[in-house]
Amino acid sequence: MRVALLDYGAGNLHSLGKALERGGATVSVTSDWDRALAADALVLPGVGAFSAAVAALPEDRNRVRDALARGLPCLGICLGMQLFFDGSDEGEGEGIGLIPGRVRQLDAPVVPHMGWNDVDEVGDPLFAGLGGGLAAYFAHSYRCDPVDSAIVIGWTEYAGDRMAAAVRWKRSWGVQFHPEKSSRGGLKLVANFLEMARQ
Amino acid sequence: MSLHPRVVVCLDVKDGRVVKGTRFKGLRDVGDPVELAARYEAEGADEIVYLDISASREGRGTLLDLVRRTAEVLFVPLTVGGGIREVADIGQLLRAGADKISVNTAAVGEPELLSEGASRFGSQCIVISVDAARSPTNGWRAFTHGGSVPTGLDAVGWAAEAVQRGAGEVLLTSIDRDGARTGYDVELTRAVAELVPVPVVASGGAGEAAHLRDTFVNGMASAALVAGILHDGLTTVGALKTALADWGVDVRLTSPVPGPVGEAA
Numbered sequence: 001m002r003v004a005l006l007d008y009g010a011g012n013l014h015s016l017g018k019a020l021e022r023g024g025a026t027v028s029v030t031s032d033w034d035r036a037l038a039a040d041a042l043v044l045p046g047v048g049a050f051s052a053a054v055a056a057l058p059e060d061r062n063r064v065r066d067a068l069a070r071g072l073p074c075l076g077i078c079l080g081m082q083l084f085f086d087g088s089d090e091g092e093g094e095g096i097g098l099i100p101g102r103v104r105q106l107d108a109p110v111v112p113h114m115g116w117n118d119v120d121e122v123g124d125p126l127f128a129g130l131g132g133g134l135a136a137y138f139a140h141s142y143r144c145d146p147v148d149s150a151i152v153i154g155w156t157e158y159a160g161d162r163m164a165a166a167v168r169w170k171r172s173w174g175v176q177f178h179p180e181k182s183s184r185g186g187l188k189l190v191a192n193f194l195e196m197a198r199q
Numbered sequence: 200m201s202l203h204p205r206v207v208v209c210l211d212v213k214d215g216r217v218v219k220g221t222r223f224k225g226l227r228d229v230g231d232p233v234e235l236a237a238r239y240e241a242e243g244a245d246e247i248v249y250l251d252i253s254a255s256r257e258g259r260g261t262l263l264d265l266v267r268r269t270a271e272v273l274f275v276p277l278t279v280g281g282g283i284r285e286v287a288d289i290g291q292l293l294r295a296g297a298d299k300i301s302v303n304t305a306a307v308g309e310p311e312l313l314s315e316g317a318s319r320f321g322s323q324c325i326v327i328s329v330d331a332a333r334s335p336t337n338g339w340r341a342f343t344h345g346g347s348v349p350t351g352l353d354a355v356g357w358a359a360e361a362v363q364r365g366a367g368e369v370l371l372t373s374i375d376r377d378g379a380r381t382g383y384d385v386e387l388t389r390a391v392a393e394l395v396p397v398p399v400v401a402s403g404g405a406g407e408a409a410h411l412r413d414t415f416v417n418g419m420a421s422a423a424l425v426a427g428i429l430h431d432g433l434t435t436v437g438a439l440k441t442a443l444a445d446w447g448v449d450v451r452l453t454s455p456v457p458g459p460v461g462e463a464a
Contacts, residue, residue, distance in 0.1 A: 113202075139298075182274070184453075187274055
Protein backbone atom coordinates (compact mmCIF):
# COMPACT_ATOMS: atom_id res chain seq x y z
CA MET A 1 0.00 0.00 0.00
CA ARG A 2 1.48 3.31 -1.16
CA VAL A 3 0.78 6.20 1.18
CA ALA A 4 1.50 9.80 0.23
CA LEU A 5 2.58 11.92 3.20
CA LEU A 6 2.05 15.51 2.24
CA ASP A 7 4.94 17.88 2.96
CA TYR A 8 4.00 21.53 3.56
CA GLY A 9 7.68 22.30 4.05
CA ALA A 10 7.99 22.50 7.86
CA GLY A 11 8.28 20.29 10.88
CA ASN A 12 8.78 16.70 11.89
CA LEU A 13 7.52 14.05 9.46
CA HIS A 14 9.87 11.29 10.61
CA SER A 15 7.78 9.82 13.41
CA LEU A 16 4.61 9.83 11.34
CA GLY A 17 6.41 8.22 8.40
CA LYS A 18 7.74 5.49 10.68
CA ALA A 19 4.34 4.96 12.31
CA LEU A 20 2.83 4.40 8.83
CA GLU A 21 5.67 2.06 7.84
CA ARG A 22 5.08 0.02 10.98
CA GLY A 23 1.49 -0.38 9.83
CA GLY A 24 2.81 -1.90 6.59
CA ALA A 25 2.69 1.15 4.31
CA THR A 26 5.25 2.27 1.76
CA VAL A 27 5.52 5.99 2.44
CA SER A 28 6.45 8.71 -0.02
CA VAL A 29 6.86 12.23 1.30
CA THR A 30 5.73 14.65 -1.39
CA SER A 31 4.47 18.16 -2.07
CA ASP A 32 3.29 17.20 -5.55
CA TRP A 33 -0.50 16.86 -5.63
CA ASP A 34 -0.51 14.75 -8.80
CA ARG A 35 1.55 12.15 -6.97
CA ALA A 36 -0.37 12.57 -3.70
CA LEU A 37 -3.78 11.99 -5.30
CA ALA A 38 -2.50 9.00 -7.26
CA ALA A 39 -1.41 7.12 -4.11
CA ASP A 40 -3.49 4.43 -2.40
CA ALA A 41 -3.99 6.68 0.62
CA LEU A 42 -3.24 10.27 1.59
CA VAL A 43 -2.00 11.56 4.94
CA LEU A 44 -2.15 15.27 5.79
CA PRO A 45 0.25 15.83 8.70
CA GLY A 46 -0.12 18.29 11.53
CA VAL A 47 2.76 20.67 11.43
CA GLY A 48 2.88 24.38 10.67
CA ALA A 49 0.36 27.19 10.46
CA PHE A 50 -3.02 27.12 8.69
CA SER A 51 -2.16 29.76 6.07
CA ALA A 52 1.10 28.05 5.13
CA ALA A 53 -0.68 24.71 4.71
CA VAL A 54 -3.49 26.34 2.72
CA ALA A 55 -0.86 27.83 0.42
CA ALA A 56 0.34 24.28 -0.24
CA LEU A 57 -3.15 23.13 -1.35
CA PRO A 58 -3.84 23.00 -5.08
CA GLU A 59 -5.49 26.15 -6.42
CA ASP A 60 -8.48 24.09 -7.44
CA ARG A 61 -9.73 22.68 -4.12
CA ASN A 62 -12.22 20.52 -6.04
CA ARG A 63 -9.39 18.23 -7.12
CA VAL A 64 -8.79 17.18 -3.53
CA ARG A 65 -12.47 17.20 -2.57
CA ASP A 66 -13.41 15.06 -5.56
CA ALA A 67 -10.65 12.54 -4.91
CA LEU A 68 -11.77 12.14 -1.30
CA ALA A 69 -15.44 11.96 -2.37
CA ARG A 70 -14.52 9.17 -4.79
CA GLY A 71 -13.10 7.24 -1.85
CA LEU A 72 -9.38 7.99 -1.66
CA PRO A 73 -8.65 7.13 1.99
CA CYS A 74 -7.31 10.13 3.88
CA LEU A 75 -6.04 10.73 7.42
CA GLY A 76 -5.73 14.36 8.51
CA ILE A 77 -3.76 14.98 11.69
CA CYS A 78 -4.15 18.15 13.81
CA LEU A 79 -3.68 20.92 11.23
CA GLY A 80 -4.34 18.26 8.58
CA MET A 81 -7.79 17.68 10.11
CA GLN A 82 -8.41 21.43 10.27
CA LEU A 83 -7.77 21.60 6.50
CA PHE A 84 -10.94 19.51 5.98
CA PHE A 85 -12.99 22.55 7.05
CA ASP A 86 -13.97 25.78 5.27
CA GLY A 87 -11.61 28.18 7.02
CA SER A 88 -9.81 29.06 10.24
CA ASP A 89 -9.51 31.93 12.72
CA GLU A 90 -5.76 31.30 12.59
CA GLY A 91 -5.21 32.75 9.17
CA GLU A 92 -6.28 33.65 5.70
CA GLY A 93 -7.32 31.19 3.06
CA GLU A 94 -9.82 28.47 2.36
CA GLY A 95 -9.52 24.89 3.49
CA ILE A 96 -10.56 21.90 1.41
CA GLY A 97 -14.20 22.45 2.35
CA LEU A 98 -14.87 18.76 2.84
CA ILE A 99 -16.71 19.23 6.12
CA PRO A 100 -18.94 22.27 6.68
CA GLY A 101 -17.69 24.28 9.63
CA ARG A 102 -14.91 26.52 10.87
CA VAL A 103 -11.74 26.24 12.88
CA ARG A 104 -11.86 28.52 15.92
CA GLN A 105 -9.37 29.72 18.51
CA LEU A 106 -9.42 27.80 21.80
CA ASP A 107 -10.98 29.74 24.62
CA ALA A 108 -9.13 28.51 27.74
CA PRO A 109 -6.90 29.96 30.47
CA VAL A 110 -3.96 27.85 29.23
CA VAL A 111 -3.36 27.71 25.46
CA PRO A 112 -2.01 25.69 23.62
CA HIS A 113 -3.97 22.65 24.74
CA MET A 114 -0.77 20.68 25.15
CA GLY A 115 -0.34 17.25 26.65
CA TRP A 116 -2.13 13.94 27.06
CA ASN A 117 -5.90 13.96 27.15
CA ASP A 118 -8.57 11.27 27.00
CA VAL A 119 -10.57 10.66 23.85
CA ASP A 120 -14.12 9.37 24.20
CA GLU A 121 -14.95 7.48 21.04
CA VAL A 122 -18.30 6.48 19.62
CA GLY A 123 -17.46 3.14 18.00
CA ASP A 124 -15.77 3.98 14.71
CA PRO A 125 -13.33 1.26 13.51
CA LEU A 126 -10.54 3.88 13.65
CA PHE A 127 -10.51 3.18 17.40
CA ALA A 128 -10.79 -0.61 17.09
CA GLY A 129 -8.91 -2.57 19.72
CA LEU A 130 -8.29 0.46 21.93
CA GLY A 131 -10.66 -0.54 24.69
CA GLY A 132 -13.19 2.24 24.17
CA GLY A 133 -10.87 5.19 23.93
CA LEU A 134 -7.32 6.32 24.41
CA ALA A 135 -5.12 8.91 26.06
CA ALA A 136 -3.68 10.88 23.16
CA TYR A 137 -1.13 13.66 22.79
CA PHE A 138 -2.57 17.04 21.80
CA ALA A 139 -0.72 20.25 20.88
CA HIS A 140 -3.02 22.83 19.34
CA SER A 141 -4.43 26.33 19.81
CA TYR A 142 -7.42 26.01 17.45
CA ARG A 143 -10.37 23.61 17.43
CA CYS A 144 -12.66 22.32 14.72
CA ASP A 145 -16.28 23.37 14.97
CA PRO A 146 -18.32 21.22 12.55
CA VAL A 147 -21.83 22.36 11.63
CA ASP A 148 -23.08 18.78 11.97
CA SER A 149 -21.84 17.02 15.09
CA ALA A 150 -22.87 13.65 13.64
CA ILE A 151 -19.52 13.51 11.85
CA VAL A 152 -17.68 13.55 15.20
CA ILE A 153 -16.38 10.08 16.13
CA GLY A 154 -14.31 11.08 19.16
CA TRP A 155 -14.65 13.80 21.77
CA THR A 156 -12.29 15.36 24.25
CA GLU A 157 -12.75 17.93 26.96
CA TYR A 158 -10.43 20.77 27.82
CA ALA A 159 -11.04 23.64 30.25
CA GLY A 160 -14.71 22.70 30.45
CA ASP A 161 -15.08 22.75 26.69
CA ARG A 162 -16.13 19.57 24.89
CA MET A 163 -14.65 19.47 21.40
CA ALA A 164 -14.16 17.24 18.39
CA ALA A 165 -11.07 15.06 18.81
CA ALA A 166 -11.83 12.96 15.73
CA VAL A 167 -14.15 13.26 12.73
CA ARG A 168 -15.10 11.04 9.83
CA TRP A 169 -16.48 11.85 6.39
CA LYS A 170 -16.81 8.78 4.16
CA ARG A 171 -13.24 7.42 3.90
CA SER A 172 -11.60 10.52 5.34
CA TRP A 173 -10.67 10.58 9.02
CA GLY A 174 -9.40 13.57 10.94
CA VAL A 175 -7.83 13.57 14.39
CA GLN A 176 -7.00 16.67 16.40
CA PHE A 177 -4.35 14.81 18.42
CA HIS A 178 -1.06 13.32 17.20
CA PRO A 179 -1.30 9.53 16.94
CA GLU A 180 2.39 9.37 15.99
CA LYS A 181 3.14 10.93 19.41
CA SER A 182 0.57 8.92 21.37
CA SER A 183 2.72 5.85 21.97
CA ARG A 184 1.24 2.37 21.45
CA GLY A 185 -2.40 3.48 21.30
CA GLY A 186 -1.55 6.00 18.60
CA LEU A 187 0.35 3.45 16.54
CA LYS A 188 -2.64 1.12 16.77
CA LEU A 189 -4.89 3.90 15.46
CA VAL A 190 -2.56 4.51 12.50
CA ALA A 191 -2.58 0.76 11.78
CA ASN A 192 -6.41 0.80 11.95
CA PHE A 193 -6.52 3.59 9.36
CA LEU A 194 -4.29 1.60 7.02
CA GLU A 195 -6.40 -1.48 7.57
CA MET A 196 -9.55 0.38 6.48
CA ALA A 197 -7.70 2.01 3.59
CA ARG A 198 -6.86 -1.45 2.27
CA GLN A 199 -10.51 -2.50 2.17
CA MET B 200 -11.78 14.42 31.69
CA SER B 201 -8.90 16.82 31.43
CA LEU B 202 -5.18 16.92 30.76
CA HIS B 203 -3.04 14.32 32.47
CA PRO B 204 -0.10 15.77 34.42
CA ARG B 205 2.98 14.73 32.46
CA VAL B 206 6.08 12.91 33.66
CA VAL B 207 8.93 14.10 31.43
CA VAL B 208 12.28 12.31 31.32
CA CYS B 209 15.40 14.39 30.59
CA LEU B 210 18.60 13.00 29.13
CA ASP B 211 21.79 15.06 29.06
CA VAL B 212 23.45 14.41 25.74
CA LYS B 213 27.02 15.09 24.65
CA ASP B 214 28.48 14.13 21.27
CA GLY B 215 25.63 11.71 20.65
CA ARG B 216 25.81 9.88 23.99
CA VAL B 217 23.91 10.21 27.26
CA VAL B 218 26.18 11.56 29.96
CA LYS B 219 25.69 11.92 33.66
CA GLY B 220 27.31 14.24 36.13
CA THR B 221 26.55 17.42 37.97
CA ARG B 222 25.76 19.53 34.93
CA PHE B 223 29.14 20.08 33.33
CA LYS B 224 31.40 18.44 35.90
CA GLY B 225 32.47 14.83 36.26
CA LEU B 226 30.63 13.63 33.18
CA ARG B 227 30.55 9.95 32.38
CA ASP B 228 28.96 8.01 29.56
CA VAL B 229 25.83 6.12 30.57
CA GLY B 230 24.46 4.93 27.27
CA ASP B 231 22.83 5.35 23.90
CA PRO B 232 20.12 8.04 23.93
CA VAL B 233 17.94 6.28 21.35
CA GLU B 234 17.88 3.07 23.36
CA LEU B 235 17.23 4.88 26.64
CA ALA B 236 14.50 7.12 25.19
CA ALA B 237 12.66 4.10 23.79
CA ARG B 238 12.97 2.30 27.11
CA TYR B 239 11.56 5.26 29.01
CA GLU B 240 8.64 5.44 26.57
CA ALA B 241 7.91 1.76 27.20
CA GLU B 242 7.99 2.46 30.96
CA GLY B 243 5.35 5.17 30.50
CA ALA B 244 7.26 8.44 30.04
CA ASP B 245 4.94 11.09 28.59
CA GLU B 246 7.71 13.02 26.90
CA ILE B 247 11.47 12.95 26.41
CA VAL B 248 13.86 15.91 26.61
CA TYR B 249 17.38 15.90 25.18
CA LEU B 250 19.55 18.59 26.67
CA ASP B 251 22.61 18.84 24.44
CA ILE B 252 25.75 20.01 26.18
CA SER B 253 28.13 19.51 23.25
CA ALA B 254 30.17 22.61 22.74
CA SER B 255 31.65 21.90 19.33
CA ARG B 256 30.32 22.28 15.79
CA GLU B 257 30.85 18.55 15.24
CA GLY B 258 28.65 17.97 18.28
CA ARG B 259 25.80 19.83 16.57
CA GLY B 260 25.96 17.61 13.52
CA THR B 261 25.96 14.56 15.76
CA LEU B 262 22.91 15.94 17.58
CA LEU B 263 20.90 16.33 14.37
CA ASP B 264 21.73 12.77 13.41
CA LEU B 265 20.75 11.59 16.89
CA VAL B 266 17.41 13.43 16.71
CA ARG B 267 16.74 11.83 13.33
CA ARG B 268 17.45 8.33 14.66
CA THR B 269 15.36 8.98 17.77
CA ALA B 270 12.32 10.22 15.84
CA GLU B 271 12.25 6.93 13.98
CA VAL B 272 11.70 4.84 17.10
CA LEU B 273 10.17 7.24 19.63
CA PHE B 274 6.40 7.73 19.62
CA VAL B 275 6.02 10.30 22.39
CA PRO B 276 6.99 13.97 22.02
CA LEU B 277 10.67 14.89 21.91
CA THR B 278 11.98 18.27 23.07
CA VAL B 279 15.54 19.25 22.24
CA GLY B 280 17.45 22.04 23.97
CA GLY B 281 20.99 23.33 24.23
CA GLY B 282 23.12 25.41 21.92
CA ILE B 283 20.31 26.92 19.84
CA ARG B 284 21.42 30.35 18.62
CA GLU B 285 19.24 31.31 15.69
CA VAL B 286 15.97 30.54 13.93
CA ALA B 287 17.81 28.33 11.43
CA ASP B 288 18.92 26.07 14.30
CA ILE B 289 15.27 25.66 15.32
CA GLY B 290 14.21 24.76 11.79
CA GLN B 291 17.00 22.19 11.49
CA LEU B 292 16.07 20.46 14.73
CA LEU B 293 12.34 20.36 13.94
CA ARG B 294 13.06 19.09 10.47
CA ALA B 295 15.32 16.40 11.94
CA GLY B 296 12.50 15.14 14.14
CA ALA B 297 12.19 17.25 17.29
CA ASP B 298 8.62 18.19 18.23
CA LYS B 299 9.68 21.15 20.37
CA ILE B 300 12.89 23.03 20.96
CA SER B 301 13.91 24.80 24.14
CA VAL B 302 16.06 27.92 24.33
CA ASN B 303 17.60 29.74 27.25
CA THR B 304 20.85 31.66 26.72
CA ALA B 305 20.13 32.83 23.18
CA ALA B 306 16.64 34.06 24.08
CA VAL B 307 17.98 36.25 26.88
CA GLY B 308 20.44 37.89 24.51
CA GLU B 309 18.01 38.07 21.63
CA PRO B 310 14.34 37.71 22.68
CA GLU B 311 13.22 38.14 19.04
CA LEU B 312 14.30 34.54 18.58
CA LEU B 313 11.13 33.53 20.43
CA SER B 314 8.75 35.63 18.34
CA GLU B 315 10.43 34.70 15.07
CA GLY B 316 10.46 31.02 16.01
CA ALA B 317 6.82 31.11 17.09
CA SER B 318 5.59 32.87 13.98
CA ARG B 319 7.52 30.56 11.71
CA PHE B 320 6.87 27.22 13.45
CA GLY B 321 4.05 27.85 15.95
CA SER B 322 4.16 28.59 19.69
CA GLN B 323 3.50 24.96 20.55
CA CYS B 324 7.04 24.02 19.55
CA ILE B 325 8.91 26.88 21.24
CA VAL B 326 9.85 26.23 24.87
CA ILE B 327 11.52 28.90 27.00
CA SER B 328 13.95 27.32 29.40
CA VAL B 329 14.44 29.40 32.55
CA ASP B 330 17.17 28.48 35.04
CA ALA B 331 16.27 30.23 38.29
CA ALA B 332 18.00 30.62 41.64
CA ARG B 333 16.58 32.18 44.80
CA SER B 334 17.82 35.68 45.32
CA PRO B 335 19.24 36.48 48.80
CA THR B 336 16.90 39.48 48.92
CA ASN B 337 13.61 38.44 47.30
CA GLY B 338 12.24 36.28 44.50
CA TRP B 339 14.39 34.45 41.97
CA ARG B 340 16.96 35.50 39.39
CA ALA B 341 17.45 34.00 35.92
CA PHE B 342 20.78 32.49 34.87
CA THR B 343 22.20 31.43 31.52
CA HIS B 344 25.03 29.19 30.26
CA GLY B 345 23.97 26.16 32.26
CA GLY B 346 23.31 28.15 35.42
CA SER B 347 26.71 29.82 35.57
CA VAL B 348 26.03 33.35 34.31
CA PRO B 349 23.64 35.66 36.17
CA THR B 350 21.42 37.81 33.95
CA GLY B 351 20.13 40.10 36.68
CA LEU B 352 16.62 39.41 35.34
CA ASP B 353 13.79 38.51 37.66
CA ALA B 354 13.14 34.87 36.71
CA VAL B 355 9.35 35.03 37.03
CA GLY B 356 9.09 38.27 35.08
CA TRP B 357 11.43 36.96 32.38
CA ALA B 358 9.36 33.78 31.99
CA ALA B 359 6.24 35.90 31.53
CA GLU B 360 7.96 38.14 28.97
CA ALA B 361 9.23 35.11 27.04
CA VAL B 362 5.70 33.72 26.87
CA GLN B 363 4.36 37.06 25.70
CA ARG B 364 6.96 36.98 22.95
CA GLY B 365 5.80 33.60 21.73
CA ALA B 366 7.02 30.70 23.88
CA GLY B 367 4.30 28.07 24.24
CA GLU B 368 5.72 26.34 27.30
CA VAL B 369 8.06 27.14 30.19
CA LEU B 370 10.72 24.67 31.29
CA LEU B 371 11.51 26.01 34.75
CA THR B 372 14.59 24.69 36.52
CA SER B 373 15.46 25.51 40.09
CA ILE B 374 19.27 25.74 40.22
CA ASP B 375 19.13 25.48 44.03
CA ARG B 376 17.32 22.14 43.87
CA ASP B 377 18.99 20.69 40.77
CA GLY B 378 20.53 17.34 41.74
CA ALA B 379 19.60 17.79 45.43
CA ARG B 380 16.66 15.35 45.34
CA THR B 381 14.90 17.29 48.10
CA GLY B 382 11.85 18.22 46.02
CA TYR B 383 11.01 20.84 43.40
CA ASP B 384 10.93 24.54 44.31
CA VAL B 385 7.14 24.55 44.49
CA GLU B 386 6.91 28.23 45.35
CA LEU B 387 8.89 29.15 42.24
CA THR B 388 6.81 26.84 40.05
CA ARG B 389 3.57 28.25 41.38
CA ALA B 390 4.73 31.85 40.98
CA VAL B 391 5.35 31.25 37.26
CA ALA B 392 2.34 28.95 36.66
CA GLU B 393 -0.02 31.54 38.16
CA LEU B 394 1.34 34.23 35.89
CA VAL B 395 1.72 32.60 32.48
CA PRO B 396 -1.11 31.28 30.26
CA VAL B 397 0.96 28.32 28.98
CA PRO B 398 2.01 24.99 30.55
CA VAL B 399 4.88 24.99 33.04
CA VAL B 400 7.30 22.05 33.33
CA ALA B 401 8.86 21.93 36.81
CA SER B 402 12.48 20.81 36.90
CA GLY B 403 15.21 20.34 39.49
CA GLY B 404 14.87 18.46 42.74
CA ALA B 405 12.93 15.26 42.00
CA GLY B 406 13.83 12.65 44.60
CA GLU B 407 10.63 10.63 45.01
CA ALA B 408 7.04 10.37 43.80
CA ALA B 409 5.76 12.67 46.57
CA HIS B 410 7.83 15.49 45.11
CA LEU B 411 6.02 15.12 41.79
CA ARG B 412 2.65 15.14 43.54
CA ASP B 413 3.64 18.30 45.37
CA THR B 414 4.61 20.15 42.20
CA PHE B 415 1.42 19.07 40.39
CA VAL B 416 -0.96 19.81 43.27
CA ASN B 417 0.68 22.79 44.97
CA GLY B 418 2.99 24.09 42.24
CA MET B 419 0.31 24.00 39.51
CA ALA B 420 2.85 22.39 37.19
CA SER B 421 1.52 20.78 34.00
CA ALA B 422 4.53 18.50 33.88
CA ALA B 423 7.41 17.37 36.09
CA LEU B 424 10.86 16.67 34.75
CA VAL B 425 12.76 13.71 36.17
CA ALA B 426 16.32 12.66 35.40
CA GLY B 427 18.89 11.48 37.93
CA ILE B 428 16.71 9.20 40.07
CA LEU B 429 15.72 7.28 36.93
CA HIS B 430 19.20 7.08 35.41
CA ASP B 431 20.61 5.90 38.75
CA GLY B 432 17.99 3.17 38.88
CA LEU B 433 16.47 4.42 42.16
CA THR B 434 12.97 4.21 40.67
CA THR B 435 11.15 3.81 37.35
CA VAL B 436 8.62 5.93 35.49
CA GLY B 437 6.10 3.15 36.07
CA ALA B 438 6.69 3.14 39.84
CA LEU B 439 6.38 6.95 40.03
CA LYS B 440 3.12 6.90 38.08
CA THR B 441 1.64 4.06 40.10
CA ALA B 442 2.33 5.96 43.32
CA LEU B 443 0.86 9.16 41.87
CA ALA B 444 -2.26 7.33 40.65
CA ASP B 445 -2.70 5.78 44.12
CA TRP B 446 -2.76 9.30 45.56
CA GLY B 447 -5.44 10.32 43.08
CA VAL B 448 -3.18 12.25 40.68
CA ASP B 449 -4.65 11.66 37.22
CA VAL B 450 -1.48 10.58 35.40
CA ARG B 451 -1.64 8.71 32.09
CA LEU B 452 -1.25 5.04 32.78
CA THR B 453 0.47 3.05 30.07
CA SER B 454 -1.86 1.94 27.32
CA PRO B 455 -3.06 -1.64 27.71
CA VAL B 456 -2.81 -2.19 23.94
CA PRO B 457 -0.32 -4.99 23.37
CA GLY B 458 2.32 -4.48 20.75
CA PRO B 459 5.86 -3.43 20.14
CA VAL B 460 7.09 -0.05 21.16
CA GLY B 461 10.39 1.68 20.55
CA GLU B 462 13.36 -0.42 19.57
CA ALA B 463 11.78 -3.65 20.69
CA ALA B 464 9.89 -3.85 17.39
